[in-house]
Amino acid sequence: MVRRAFELAGFVVVVAIVALAPRWVSDFRAFQLASVGVYVIAIVGLNVLTGYSGQISLGHGAFMAIGGYTTAILMAKHGVQDLWTIPIAALVAGVAGFLFGIPALRLSGLYLALVTFGIAVSFPSLLKKFAGLTGGGRGLNLFGLPQETGGGVSVHVLGHELTNNDWLYYLTWTVAGVLFVGAWLLLRGETGRALRALRDSSVAAASAGVWPALYKTLAFGISAAFAGVAGSLLAISVAFVNPDTFPISLSITVLVGAVVAGIGSVLGRVGSYVGPLAGASLIVFLQAYASDFLRWIEKGIPLHADPKAPGVPAVIFGLVVIVVMLLFPAGVGGVLDALTSRVSRGLTRLRV
Amino acid sequence: MSQFFQQVVSGLASGGIFASLALALVLIYRATRAINFAQGEMATVSTFVAWSLVHHGMPFWGAFFLTLALSFIGGVALERVVIRPVENAPVLTVVIVTLGLAVLLNGFTSVEWGSEVKKFPSPFPTRPIHVGGVAFSIQDLGVIGVSIALVVALGAFFRFTKLGLALRAAALNPEASRLVGVRVSWMLALGWGLAAVLGAVSGMMIAPVVFLDPNMMQTVLLYALAAAILGGMDSPVGAVVGGLALGVILNLTGAYVNFIGGTLRLPVALAVILLVLLVRPSGLFGRAAVRKV
Numbered sequence: 001m002v003r004r005a006f007e008l009a010g011f012v013v014v015v016a017i018v019a020l021a022p023r024w025v026s027d028f029r030a031f032q033l034a035s036v037g038v039y040v041i042a043i044v045g046l047n048v049l050t051g052y053s054g055q056i057s058l059g060h061g062a063f064m065a066i067g068g069y070t071t072a073i074l075m076a077k078h079g080v081q082d083l084w085t086i087p088i089a090a091l092v093a094g095v096a097g098f099l100f101g102i103p104a105l106r107l108s109g110l111y112l113a114l115v116t117f118g119i120a121v122s123f124p125s126l127l128k129k130f131a132g133l134t135g136g137g138r139g140l141n142l143f144g145l146p147q148e149t150g151g152g153v154s155v156h157v158l159g160h161e162l163t164n165n166d167w168l169y170y171l172t173w174t175v176a177g178v179l180f181v182g183a184w185l186l187l188r189g190e191t192g193r194a195l196r197a198l199r200d201s202s203v204a205a206a207s208a209g210v211w212p213a214l215y216k217t218l219a220f221g222i223s224a225a226f227a228g229v230a231g232s233l234l235a236i237s238v239a240f241v242n243p244d245t246f247p248i249s250l251s252i253t254v255l256v257g258a259v260v261a262g263i264g265s266v267l268g269r270v271g272s273y274v275g276p277l278a279g280a281s282l283i284v285f286l287q288a289y290a291s292d293f294l295r296w297i298e299k300g301i302p303l304h305a306d307p308k309a310p311g312v313p314a315v316i317f318g319l320v321v322i323v324v325m326l327l328f329p330a331g332v333g334g335v336l337d338a339l340t341s342r343v344s345r346g347l348t349r350l351r352v
Numbered sequence: 353m354s355q356f357f358q359q360v361v362s363g364l365a366s367g368g369i370f371a372s373l374a375l376a377l378v379l380i381y382r383a384t385r386a387i388n389f390a391q392g393e394m395a396t397v398s399t400f401v402a403w404s405l406v407h408h409g410m411p412f413w414g415a416f417f418l419t420l421a422l423s424f425i426g427g428v429a430l431e432r433v434v435i436r437p438v439e440n441a442p443v444l445t446v447v448i449v450t451l452g453l454a455v456l457l458n459g460f461t462s463v464e465w466g467s468e469v470k471k472f473p474s475p476f477p478t479r480p481i482h483v484g485g486v487a488f489s490i491q492d493l494g495v496i497g498v499s500i501a502l503v504v505a506l507g508a509f510f511r512f513t514k515l516g517l518a519l520r521a522a523a524l525n526p527e528a529s530r531l532v533g534v535r536v537s538w539m540l541a542l543g544w545g546l547a548a549v550l551g552a553v554s555g556m557m558i559a560p561v562v563f564l565d566p567n568m569m570q571t572v573l574l575y576a577l578a579a580a581i582l583g584g585m586d587s588p589v590g591a592v593v594g595g596l597a598l599g600v601i602l603n604l605t606g607a608y609v610n611f612i613g614g615t616l617r618l619p620v621a622l623a624v625i626l627l628v629l630l631v632r633p634s635g636l637f638g639r640a641a642v643r644k645v
Binding site for chain 2: 056058103106107111113115117118121125128248249252255256309310311313314315316317318320321325326
């Protein structure tokens with residue numbers, strides 16, 4: 001009971017902070033925080049796949065690309081308003097994920113990692129090949145289209161005037177919140193139990209009446225739909241897509257974020273929402289502030305490296321992954337979950 | 353017809369490069385049941401080291417062998433520092449650590465050597481030789497020669513030396529090997545060293561063709577994975593045959609299937625991976641794993 005109260009209170013606090021944040025920060029920072037929201041969605045989606053069904057994907061960047069391109073093509077070529085493209089992007093990416101989940105059924109952990117890595121590496125060349133649809137290497141420009149709700153200037157919502165970046169911020173975080181609660185409702189009952197049973201022992205789960213094929217493909221579909229929404233929001237916020245918007249490294253970046261967040265935190269627990277926030281913030285702010293961080297280190301240890309070199313964020317990124325895997329394999333989420341469990345147990349004992 | 357033979361030979365040349373890297377992957381897979389996603393980036397670092405040596409005036413073959421030695425030391429060191437702590441962790445943990453290592457090394461190369469493209473010297477002349485009306489490039493034949501020499505040397509090492517036997521034993525049955533006095537953990541480190549050497553060879557062979565940049569091996573890694581899967585992840589012979597076959601497949605589909613052309617080589621490799629895993633997961637030469645549940 002105490003733990004439940006903790007979890008609920010924590011969620012309310014996080015929602016309140018997210019809702020009020022744009023009042024305290026600059027317009028540019030609001031845009032950065034909107035990107036954090038995009039990665040939160042992708043990370044929660046990956047957590048559904050890896051944490052619940054035990055499958056791994058190194059190719060979620062490709063599902064993000066499917067979502068992003070769905071949005072861009074609908075906006076630029078079919079005149080669909082950007083908001084309406086989001087559910088369609090979720091559907092397209094979700095169906096793609098569900099279909100990919102079928103061959104994935106025959107692939108156990110390591111081989112699935114390999115195939116999804118292959119998808120991540122080869123997807124950009126498919127985008128370039130079908131240039132008639134995707135605009136090829138030049139991509140599709142969405143900036144200044146009438147289908148863009150923000151329109152690069154400002155938006156009137158419920159009697160308030162929001163700057164474009166604040167609009168993107170609230171859009172992203174509202175979608176993130178809705179998706180998180182939706183996934184929690186879907187996975188807290190029978191479906192979630194079936195998936196976790198499959199993850200722990202597929203044979204035992206199957207003999208207890210769980211149909212592995214259905215649940216595993218379903219998990220892949222849900223997870224890909226999350227990635228598709230993240231990609232769609234990314235396309236809307238940068239108002240442009242080309243193959244470099246969704247590079248090979250994006251898949252790895254999302255996985256890194258998920259590892260830092262903590263793979264396998266049960267949705268609804270404190271770690272399952274604070275973890276992705278930590279992972280996504282790391283992704284966004286490390287890209288932005290890696291050179292400052294390096295300069296700070298060089299004050300103590302002279303490394304003679306150029307802080308502005310493009311590889312600096314990658315070096316820190318790689319180090320973070322290795323250190324997290326070696327020291328806290330459960331990630332930020334896992335550490336927080338263990339902590340809240342311990343504290344709430346202590347409190348329960350006090351009351352008795 | 354002569355075009356066909358040229359395509360096959362240049363396919364075998366790139367196949368030889370895939371085979372070296374695939375062999376590196378198989379070596380580590382056999383020992384730890386994990387795929388080293390950093391194998392490509394390790395090879396890139398080795399190749400940049402070779403470039404630096406040549407750049408400072410060392411003759412090509414001197415730089416080549418010095419780089420192999422340095423790569424071996426580097427591979428062993430990486431295993432000791434990064435992989436050793438997760439030796440007994442689940443396979444996916446090891447995989448994520450190697451991914452982290454790949455990101456780290458990729459960043460390191462562009463910090464250390466810059467991200468602009470560099471020209472890497474080729475030890476072989478670029479002029480063609482003519483055999484029966486067909487023009488073969490000496491470059492291609494040289495690469496094939498180096499790959500064959502490498503495989504023969506490695507095969508002899510595993511077959512005829514005591515250390516090779518210990519390495520095979522440690523991979524096959526760690527517990528029993530430990531009982532008869534093989535230092536299994538060090539054998540893993542040696543395996544990483546050898547894999548780094550193989551990767552270095554593939555990097556130095558492909559760099560003259562594609563030029564040298566920090567992302568050079570990203571796509572080659574996928575081809576090597578496809579080669580290893582095609583041949584069977586636990587079969588060294590399979591890795592070599594798979595690599596050569598994949599090189600030829602990619603070249604022929606590229607040359608004769610208009611839709612694929614030069615642009616869809618990566619998706620073809622992915623299709624090969626998927627097809628093999630779904631139809632015959634043990635590959636051409638691998639042994640099917642039997643598991644009791």
